[in-house]
Amino acid sequence: MIKLVVLDLDGTLLDPSGLIDPYTCTVLEKITRDGVVITIATGRPFQRTLLPLRENQVYPGSTFPQFLICEERDIYELQSGEYYPQLENSELHSQEVKLLPISHQLLSRLTEIAPSLEFAVNNSYSQQTRGFLELYFVTRTEAEEAVRILVDLSRATPLKVVRNGRNVCLRAKSSGKGEALVRLARMMKLELSEIVAVGDSHNDLAMLTCGVRPATTANADEEIRAAVARQGGYVAAASHSRGVGEILKHLVCL
Ligand SMILES: [Mg+2]
Known part of the structure; x- marks a missing residue:
């Protein structure tokens, strides 16, 4: 059931x-x-x-x-008509924020390896509040190419690559x-x-x-x-x- x-x-x-x-x-x-x-x-x-x-x-x-x-990543529960965050949400967010320097290193490597890829990145406020880097590509083909490169680069790191359409995120493995x-x-x-x-x-x-x-x-x-x-x-x-x-x-x- x-x-x-x-x-x-x-x-x-x-x-x-x-x-x-x-x-x-x-x-x-x-x-x-x-x-x-x-x-x-x-x-x-x-x-x-x-x-x-x-x-x-x-x-x-x-x-x-x-x-x-x-x-x-973050779980909220409906109680008496309002959504309340689970206690562990802030801990998981902090853990992910700590990985941002590694994400930036991977981003630099991506730009070196594939300089012709065109993309925008979420700003530093968004990176801090959301906890991760998000890349916005013009085409899905470019996003897929970036994923292939980033998956390879992230192998020995605590990060994983998640694509949703033309957007690619570098996330903690716990997310x-x-x-x-x-x-x-x-x-x-x-x-x-x-x-x-x-x-x-x-x-x-x-x-x-x-x-x-x-x-x-x-x-x-x-x-x-x-x-x-x-x-x-x-x-x-x-x-x-x-x-x-x-x-x-x-x-x-x-
Ligand atoms: Mg969907």
């Missing part, structure tokens, strides 16, 4: 318009009433995670999502949607087999392949659909938000 559902936000629960499909909202309300816990797992910072929930009138006032995983999801499962004393995770992109791969029941939507990257299918997961016929409704109806509703 499924007890926890973890949903990526952009490209998955949200339609390109930023809205949640009304049918999917109804299914989410139903499974919440049945006792299933809903969690959002996103690369967005906390405040920017609340924005689409507000726009969709899910927050404040709704009984879900009961947890948010923001920045692919990532998969790692955060495993922490949440431990906290809730759940087996991974009691969890469904849904995502559409490469930054979702870790949570889709960590032992939970994986699912994805029709709009997902080809490699993500292939990875989910390989594990016997569910690939929805519908895209984005409606695809999430289809997945929940298929895997969670009794």
Whole structure:
């Protein structure tokens, strides 16, 4: 029996318009009433995670999502209508900030090896507050080339490379949607087999392949659909938000 559902936000629960499909909202309300816990797992910072929930009138006032995983690292819990950070969030953030000098070294090496790559980097305020370096590429091909180089350069470091579309992040190995999801499962004393995770992109791969029941939507990257299918997961016929409704109806509703 499924007890926890973890949903990526952009490209998955949200339609390109930023809205949640009304049918999917109804299914989410139903499974919440049945006792299933809903969690959002996103690369967005906390405040920017609340924005689409507000726009969709899910927050404040709704009984879900009961947890948010923001920045692919920080866990927040809904208590009496408000989201409160877990105590370990600040410790994990500090650990990641300490790795910024190594990220900058890797960035310098990347520029030396591939001077023709065009990209922007998040500013130092963002690096400190979010805890990591994010590179924004003009094309996906360039982002993929940078990932190949950075993966090689980061091998002997405590860092990993995470791509989401045209953006590439240098993250602590303890960060990532998969790692955060495993922490949440431990906290809730759940087996991974009691969890469904849904995502559409490469930054979702870790949570889709960590032992939970994986699912994805029709709009997902080809490699993500292939990875989910390989594990016997569910690939929805519908895209984005409606695809999430289809997945929940298929895997969670009794
Ligand atoms: Mg996504």
